[in-house]
Amino acid sequence: MNDRSTVIHENSPFVDAIAKHQGHRALSERGILARILDLMFWASLGKEEGREIRGSVCFGTPNGYSDATAVSLVPPRPLGKDLLIELMTACPTGALVVDLDGADQPVVWGMDFFRVFVDLSIRIAGPGVLVATLWNEIVAIFRDGEVAIPQLQPYTSFLTVLEECLTASGMATDAKVLSSSLTKLLTPVFQRGHGAMFLVVPPNDPTWHSHVDIRFPIANTQGKPVTLARQAEEEFQKRLNDSQSLRMPPEPDDDYFYDFFQTHYHMQSASTRATAVFDFIAHLASVDGAVVVSHDLEVAGFGVKIKSPNPPRDSILLWDALELSTPTKAVKLTAHFKGTRHLSAARFAANNQKSLVFAVSQDRRLTLFAMQMAFTNLQYLLPV
Numbered sequence: 001m002n003d004r005s006t007v008i009h010e011n012s013p014f015v016d017a018i019a020k021h022q023g024h025r026a027l028s029e030r031g032i033l034a035r036i037l038d039l040m041f042w043a044s045l046g047k048e049e050g051r052e053i054r055g056s057v058c059f060g061t062p063n064g065y066s067d068a069t070a071v072s073l074v075p076p077r078p079l080g081k082d083l084l085i086e087l088m089t090a091c092p093t094g095a096l097v098v099d100l101d102g103a104d105q106p107v108v109w110g111m112d113f114f115r116v117f118v119d120l121s122i123r124i125a126g127p128g129v130l131v132a133t134l135w136n137e138i139v140a141i142f143r144d145g146e147v148a149i150p151q152l153q154p155y156t157s158f159l160t161v162l163e164e165c166l167t168a169s170g171m172a173t174d175a176k177v178l179s180s181s182l183t184k185l186l187t188p189v190f191q192r193g194h195g196a197m198f199l200v201v202p203p204n205d206p207t208w209h210s211h212v213d214i215r216f217p218i219a220n221t222q223g224k225p226v227t228l229a230r231q232a233e234e235e236f237q238k239r240l241n242d243s244q245s246l247r248m249p250p251e252p253d254d255d256y257f258y259d260f261f262q263t264h265y266h267m268q269s270a271s272t273r274a275t276a277v278f279d280f281i282a283h284l285a286s287v288d289g290a291v292v293v294s295h296d297l298e299v300a301g302f303g304v305k306i307k308s309p310n311p312p313r314d315s316i317l318l319w320d321a322l323e324l325s326t327p328t329k330a331v332k333l334t335a336h337f338k339g340t341r342h343l344s345a346a347r348f349a350a351n352n353q354k355s356l357v358f359a360v361s362q363d364r365r366l367t368l369f370a371m372q373m374a375f376t377n378l379q380y381l382l383p384v
Contacts, residue, residue: 007041010034013147017140018122018132029100036079036098036106037122037130041142043084044124051362055088056095056123062109065097069112076109083108088124093190095121126365159183165356165370166295181233181297182358184274188282189360196285197341199304199348200356203294208352215289215303229281230297232274239267290344290357308347345369 008014010030014037019030036057046053062072077083079098087096087108094113098106120139125131132139141148159179166175182200189196201208220226243263249256284291284302292300337343345357349369357369 006034006038007145008034008038008142012037012142013149014130014132014140014142017147017149018120020139032100032106037142039079039081039084040122040124040130041128043081043088044129045127046081046085048085048089051089052127053085053088053124054092055084056121057084058095058097058112058119058121059100060097060119061099065110065112070097070110071112072110073108076107079106079108087111093187161368165368168370177233177237178295178297181229181278182293184278185229185282185293186358186360186366188279189285190366194286194360195341195362196282196358196360197290197345198285198358199290199292199306200358201292201294201300201352202354203296203298205354208348208355211306211308211348211351212290212292213305213307214292214301215305216287217301218299225294225298225300227298228277229293229299232270232277233297236267236270236274239263239270243267285360306344306348308344308351310347342367 010033012034015030015034018037019033040057044053062070076099084096091111091113094111096108097110097112099109100106120132120134123131123133126143128142128144130142132141139149159176162179162182163175166178182198185198199208199212218226220228246260246263281291281293281299284299287303289303289305291302292304294300337346339361341361342359345359345367346369349355349357359367359369361367
């Protein structure tokens with residue numbers, strides 16, 4: 001670290017907040033913890049083939065991890081800025097696992113794709129932005145050299161925000177199930193790291209048609225709406241319910257174990273098919289333009305150009321999950337968003353109050369546009 005200045009010191013409030021939630025003895029070593037955070041800060045400013053860095057770090061030893069969710073690096077590698085950039089490029093949605101016990105030099109011993117959701121983790125959420133989370137709660141945020149620490153303020157998950165927007169749109173479909181399905185649709189886009197846009201429209205309201213030009217309309221082999229996603233999700237939910245309803249008797253016999261393995265086999269098969277279907281639909285977004293999906297998961301087409309007029313007023317409400325002190329603020333739409341994708345998304349959402357629009361930028365930032373009360377366009381920016 002002699003070639004750069006230290007930004008995050010051991011007396012930083014960011015280090016304080018994380019040390020309070022230590023799951024390992026070595027996290028109390030403030031100097032080592034500060035060094036890791038500082039390396040992550042500098043890594044966040046780097047790029048790999050022109051793309052910004054995203055990724056997380058968790059702490060632990062191989063003994064505390066499962067072979068079902070983690071892989072080991074052979075041998076472990078000393079933690080460094082360049083290593084973080086390389087490994088986070090390979091594992092942007094999981095976590096690099098750092099061993100702190102008994103060593104002055106932290107090492108990365110493996111990668112895990114599950115523990116990041118339940119353990120203390122530090123995530124690079126943007127250039128110069130680090131977010132510390134524990135379970136579903138933000139512990140602290142380091143952004144633009146400043147530290148924000150929430151006071152008993154839980155992290156608003158993407159699923160929660162999405163459910164609220166879907167419920168507010170007045171749709172009849174189960175908002176919880178649909179929010180889960182849309183998340184499956186967005187996940188492959190993040191994994192590939194390219195820009196995309198999805199329009200989620202009401203199935204029985206044709207007014208949105210006048211605001212788009214669908215370059216590639218699609219239908220099934222009988223010329224009817226494409227329901228691949230809905231069928232796959234319904235099958236998965238059915239198999240999941242079957243699995244959850246299976247109860248072990250006091251004295252399980254061969255018939256029970258047969259039913260058990262059959263049920264879980266069908267559930268896994270349904271899950272695999274649903275993943276393949278959503279991945280197929282997500283790939284449609286690789287073509288310039290948006291993908292149109294209805295509330296009941298019918299796919300109308302892709303390569304969609306938006307031709308909505310400008311919204312009646314330029315001012316919108318912006319909710320940013322990284323701004324814990326004042327997360328909601330009014331901004332000028334045309335001044336805040338310079339890209340064509342986001343301006344088009346905002347125009348469509350402003351003119352179609354029952355629709356949602358997801359805009360994904362190449363740096364893996366998701367923007368959700370949704371109309372809310374008083375004809376105000378409320379936009380959610382979520383760290384991913």
